[in-house]
Every structure is written in C-alpha cells, then in structure tokens.
Amino acid sequence: MEKVLTLHHDTPELWKLDNYRSKGGYDGLEKALKEMEPDQIIGMVRDAGLRGRGGAGFPSGVKWGFLPKDDRPRYLICNADESEPGTFKDRVLLEQDPHHIIEGIVITCFAVKASLAFVYMRGEFFLGAQRMQAAIDEAYEAGYLGKNILGTGLDVDILVHRGAGAYICGEETGLIESLEGKRAYPRIKPPFPANIGAFGMPTVVNNAETLANVPHIILKGQEWFNSIGPERNRGTRMFCVSGKVQKPGVYELPLGVPLRDIIFDYAGGLHEGRTLKAVIPGGGSARILTADEAMQVDSDFDSLQRAGSMGGSGGIMVLDDTVCIVQSTYIIAEFFHDESCGQCSPCREGTGWVEKILHRVEYGEGRPGDIDLMLRMGENIFGRTICPLGDASVWPTESAINKFRDEFEYHIREKSCLPGTESIL
Ligand SMILES: Cc1cc2nc3c(=O)[nH]c(=O)nc-3n(C[C@H](O)[C@H](O)[C@H](O)COP(=O)(O)O)c2cc1C
Ligand code: SF4
Structure with a gap:
C-alpha cells in the first residue's frame, strides 16, 4: 500500500x-x-x-x-x-x-x-x-x-x-x-x-x-x-507504536490493518524471548486490550470500539510480559491527576484519589477493598464532568482492573509485583 x-x-x-x-x-x-x-x-x-x-x-x-x-x-x-x-x-x-x-x-x-x-x-x-x-x-x-x-x-x-x-x-x-x-x-x-x-x-x-x-x-x-480502509473508516493513519517493540516509530498504514501486523510486522515484533501481555491501542486514554483481544482486532475506529477500546489518537503502546500492569496503570493515573484542570470536583478529586490508591497498591501498602474502591470512584467520575478528560481518566484503570484483576490482587496480598515483571520507576 x-x-x-x-x-x-x-x-x-x-x-x-x-x-x-x-x-x-x-x-x-x-x-x-x-x-x-x-x-x-x-x-x-x-x-x-x-x-x-x-x-x-x-x-x-x-x-x-x-x-x-x-x-x-x-x-x-x-x-x-x-x-x-x-x-x-x-x-x-x-x-x-x-x-x-x-x-x-x-x-x-x-x-x-x-x-x-x-x-x-x-x-x-x-x-x-x-x-x-x-x-x-x-x-x-x-x-x-x-x-x-x-x-x-x-x-x-x-x-x-x-x-x-x-x-x-x-x-x-x-x-x-x-x-x-x-x-x-x-x-x-x-x-x-x-x-x-x-x-x-x-x-x-x-x-x-x-x-x-x-x-x-x-x-x-x-x-x-x-478505496483505502474499511467502510466508515477511510484513509490511512499515522500509527505511533511505542513500548516493548523492536522498532518503535510512526507507521503510516491504511486504517483497518490488523493490530497484529502493525506490532509484529511493521514495528518488528517484541524483544527476543518475550510474550505479548497487553496493548493500549489509542493513546493513554484508551481502554487496555489483553494480548488475545489485541491479536484479533483491526486498527480502524469501529473495530477498536467494538472491541471495547478506541482508536483515539493512534498511539499504540505495547506491553510485554515484563511489564507490571499495576505500575503502568499508576503511571497513567498520575498523568491524568497531574493534567486535570481542576474545574470539576469529580475529576479534580477523583483522579487524585485513584492515583493515591494505585500508588499504595503498587508499593506494597494496598488494602483489601482498594480494587473495588477504585472502581466505585471511577463510577463517580464517569459522565459527571465538563470535558471528556474525566471519562478518559477512568477507562485505563477500570479496564486494567477488569482484565488483570489477579495482578492487582497479587500486589495487595503479596505486597510486591508479579515475579518476572520489572519496575521502570
Ligand atoms: C483531554 C483532551 C485532550 C485532547 N488533546 C488533543 C490533542 O492534543 N490534539 C488533537 O488534535 N485533539 C485533541 N483532543 C481532541 C480535540 O478536543 C478535538 O476533538 C480535535 O482536535 C478535533 O479534531 P479532529 O476532528 O480533526 O480530530 C483532545 C481531547 C481531550 C478531551
Ligand atoms: S473533566 Fe475536564 S474540565 Fe473537568 S476538571 Fe477534568 S479536565 Fe477540567
């Protein structure tokens, strides 16, 4: 193409x-x-x-x-x-x-x-x-x-x-x-x-x-x-691939190219010996996909939406088996708290609370009930703010908990990251 x-x-x-x-x-x-x-x-x-x-x-x-x-x-x-x-x-x-x-x-x-x-x-x-x-x-x-x-x-x-x-x-x-x-x-x-x-x-x-x-x-x-891309999703996209791939960079491809091809063909695949854990397909605001979901979905707006995430800004972040999901979720939560403009209370306060809880879970001080507490906070932010930043701050945490709940529970129980995952902080 x-x-x-x-x-x-x-x-x-x-x-x-x-x-x-x-x-x-x-x-x-x-x-x-x-x-x-x-x-x-x-x-x-x-x-x-x-x-x-x-x-x-x-x-x-x-x-x-x-x-x-x-x-x-x-x-x-x-x-x-x-x-x-x-x-x-x-x-x-x-x-x-x-x-x-x-x-x-x-x-x-x-x-x-x-x-x-x-x-x-x-x-x-x-x-x-x-x-x-x-x-x-x-x-x-x-x-x-x-x-x-x-x-x-x-x-x-x-x-x-x-x-x-x-x-x-x-x-x-x-x-x-x-x-x-x-x-x-x-x-x-x-x-x-x-x-x-x-x-x-x-x-x-x-x-x-x-x-x-x-x-x-x-x-x-x-x-x-x-003639380029599937119906309702025409043209190319400058996909930005980052994270645990061999060749991170910008790849212009027709919308709808399978995510699998973008990661494994164009971006050179994972580093040797690693396996795919998850993909964030549309910038930091997008809901995370498990490896299985990511390997089956196409890169256009509608396909990603059907898969429960979104094409967003075209930023594809690839996470392999060395990545601690709790830590990566914490980093994103920290970003949203930092960037909330503070106009609406649910976003201003909620993003801060979620960041604080994720911090303690990641650093071995998580409490029983923290996971559900974060989900409840998300429910109280979602749909109650002036701009979409509030909703966008909820999606990463809510989807990471829903798809990798075991890993959050492990952190609270064992007070450490899953063996084999490494800290990038
Ligand atoms: C918190 C937040 C940050 C955004 N940042 C950008 C941005 O950096 N660049 C951008 O083009 N659109 C951004 N958008 C989307 C814009 O509000 C707007 O929808 C977009 O610029 C419209 O252009 P488009 O129709 O060509 O996509 C952001 C939206 C939100 C809610
Ligand atoms: S939702 Fe938007 S307007 Fe409201 S505090 Fe957050 S960033 Fe500001």
Whole structure:
C-alpha cells in the first residue's frame, strides 16, 4: 500500500518550499481554488469519509457543515497540541512536512470561509515551531498565504500559537480559552465551537493530521480515498507504536490493518524471548486490550470500539510480559491527576484519589477493598464532568482492573509485583 501523508518523508529538507513543491505540493490548493467551490469541497471531504485524527474520529466534512450560514468572521484552528500519551505523529508532520499542514489549512479555510487560522502547537515542539514558522514565511512570500492567494481573491493568514505544555490545551474548548489568553478551562457544550468558538465566533478545530489529508482528497478524489480502509473508516493513519517493540516509530498504514501486523510486522515484533501481555491501542486514554483481544482486532475506529477500546489518537503502546500492569496503570493515573484542570470536583478529586490508591497498591501498602474502591470512584467520575478528560481518566484503570484483576490482587496480598515483571520507576 502506497503511503499518502508520509510518502515523501525521505526527501531531504522536505520542510523547504521548493522541495515540497517538487513533490506536487500545493497542487491540491491550486485545484481547490481554481476549479472548485467551497461547498463542493465540503461535500467531497464528507463523501470521502475523512474522520478526525485527533481522538474522537468525528467526520470532518460533517463538522464543517455545522457552521452557521451567517456572515460573522470565522476561524480555523489546527490542533497541533499533541499531548496524548503515546502519540507523536503530529510532531513528525510539523518537523518534516509543515507545508503539507499549511496546504490543508488554506484549502479548509477556503471551504469553510475563514480568513484567519491558528496553529496551536505544543510548547515543547521547538523544532516544529521553527519549521512551521519558516514554512509560513515562505508560503507568504510565494503567494500561498496572505492576500489574493494565487490571484484568486482569497485571503488567508496563519498565526502560530505555542502552548505551555498542558494536556488540557488539546481539548478543543480548553484550547480556545488558552488561545484567547485565559486559563485553559474547557467550556460546557453546547454551545459548540462551530457556533461560538474562538473570540465568540464560529470556529472549526481540526487535528494537524486530519488537515494534511485534505489536499490529497482534492487532488485524487473521494473515490480514491474511499478505496483505502474499511467502510466508515477511510484513509490511512499515522500509527505511533511505542513500548516493548523492536522498532518503535510512526507507521503510516491504511486504517483497518490488523493490530497484529502493525506490532509484529511493521514495528518488528517484541524483544527476543518475550510474550505479548497487553496493548493500549489509542493513546493513554484508551481502554487496555489483553494480548488475545489485541491479536484479533483491526486498527480502524469501529473495530477498536467494538472491541471495547478506541482508536483515539493512534498511539499504540505495547506491553510485554515484563511489564507490571499495576505500575503502568499508576503511571497513567498520575498523568491524568497531574493534567486535570481542576474545574470539576469529580475529576479534580477523583483522579487524585485513584492515583493515591494505585500508588499504595503498587508499593506494597494496598488494602483489601482498594480494587473495588477504585472502581466505585471511577463510577463517580464517569459522565459527571465538563470535558471528556474525566471519562478518559477512568477507562485505563477500570479496564486494567477488569482484565488483570489477579495482578492487582497479587500486589495487595503479596505486597510486591508479579515475579518476572520489572519496575521502570
Ligand atoms: C483531554 C483532551 C485532550 C485532547 N488533546 C488533543 C490533542 O492534543 N490534539 C488533537 O488534535 N485533539 C485533541 N483532543 C481532541 C480535540 O478536543 C478535538 O476533538 C480535535 O482536535 C478535533 O479534531 P479532529 O476532528 O480533526 O480530530 C483532545 C481531547 C481531550 C478531551
Ligand atoms: S473533566 Fe477534568 S479536565 Fe475536564 S474540565 Fe473537568 S476538571 Fe477540567
């Protein structure tokens, strides 16, 4: 299968405009602006079936169609905050291929009638920020940005906004608050950003990888996109494979490729002598899968959802038989407690309590009843918070307990990790 988004990533200095152009870069923009109408583009992306790569997998063309038909200014935000544990593909795009994202942004601005776009970027992405700003400068110089783009009368500006390293700034309404100069407290929805978003105006928020797909759909058409991946799960995904594999990295593959192939063929399989214990298939928020479940499931959004987990951000974390499940669950719980913005009591307090209990279980001070106590706490967080971080904090612990309860019980009983598992802390 030919790659789409990363096809030219071996090209030296692809981040420079001339090199991007030499690989057909900005041809999609030219076609969109000179041969298509905005509604036609929205219809094409909707019929292609492009689903968001940021986490929820929401259909992009449908999202764009939610914008009100009024003449208020509207904005596009490219979400490049990329803070989900186990996820590092937007970083690759930003560093290797920033014009690709810019091209997707300008076409999308044309489609949704926005003349200002923001790239909200994770603060730690120093190289990505430099490369993106340099690419924006080149694009202005060459007439792909600014006033009267390619002589078509379209005006689009892009501003890069760098975050300061908070996970919650990736949640679209937290991001918008942060962009407005405030603390990134997620907003209650509705109203949705499509109606009242940044600076009170209609706003589309899309992930960087989602936007990078747009020029290809314009150039090659919806039928071509529909030929990749299973129904309702079209296109490729930049899967980020990490953990106990021989070749961790980003692998662009059609959605739906079996998880087994991603881990054992593309990522080189496990280290010698090891066996697979579990897989977290969609970033740190996703429910954990046992080895058996992981070996039977495909990598697309719907298959992973049917298996009780989710495709999320495309971060596949592989755990072998040396990994202590209690410890890995504790690490994730610590992350969520750290990153809770503190607005809602169930999330602010609950994530802290769960972290505390997991800590004592892991370090030999667990008490009888702790396992059920954590499950009950999860029930009291789930569905009772403003943003999905609350729910996301519950899934890893709840699924690890349901699938590896013996290991939690062993810790409480024996006051140590299972023999053969090692501490990484
Ligand atoms: C806690 C939290 C963190 C998130 N972090 C990111 C992120 O870093 N990048 C991202 O694209 N989406 C992130 N999302 C999802 C966004 O809210 C939003 O759904 C997404 O940017 C929409 O783009 P898409 O439709 O192209 O996927 C996060 C969601 C939550 C709840
Ligand atoms: S769920 Fe957590 S992160 Fe989200 S708004 Fe509430 S306290 Fe903040």
